[in-house]
Amino acid sequence: MAKEGPICAHLHATIFDNNFMSNFFLGLVIAVIGAAMTMKSDVVYQWLGQIVWAERNLGSGGTRLFIKLLGILIIFLGFTIMVGLWGSILEGTIGALYR
Numbered sequence: 001m002a003k004e005g006p007i008c009a010h011l012h013a014t015i016f017d018n019n020f021m022s023n024f025f026l027g028l029v030i031a032v033i034g035a036a037m038t039m040k041s042d043v044v045y046q047w048l049g050q051i052v053w054a055e056r057n058l059g060s061g062g063t064r065l066f067i068k069l070l071g072i073l074i075i076f077l078g079f080t081i082m083v084g085l086w087g088s089i090l091e092g093t094i095g096a097l098y099r
Contacts, residue, residue, distance in 0.1 A: 020084065027082025034074030041067040 037044055041064045054066035080086045 023084060024082050027078045027080070029078070030081060031075050031078030034071045034076075034078055036071075037074060038068050038071030041071070 044067050045064055048063075048067070051063045051066055054062035056062070058065050077086070080089055
């Protein structure tokens, strides 16, 4: 049997770690919510109503555009949580504030 190198052992420990699996499924759920929000922006618009700031600053139909942009941002957030990059992104952007 071949000896596992340090990279293989790290990947094996990361993939089968319970924290990895829970982060994967949490990120997947968040990404699906963002995708649904993006695809069904009219339904979200009916729930929320008109957002005055978005209509004023983004033009006519700004609320729907804002909802779609927010959905895309939520999809990105879900994918970063899913692959385990969320902590690194936070540390790289606002981590200096807490050192």
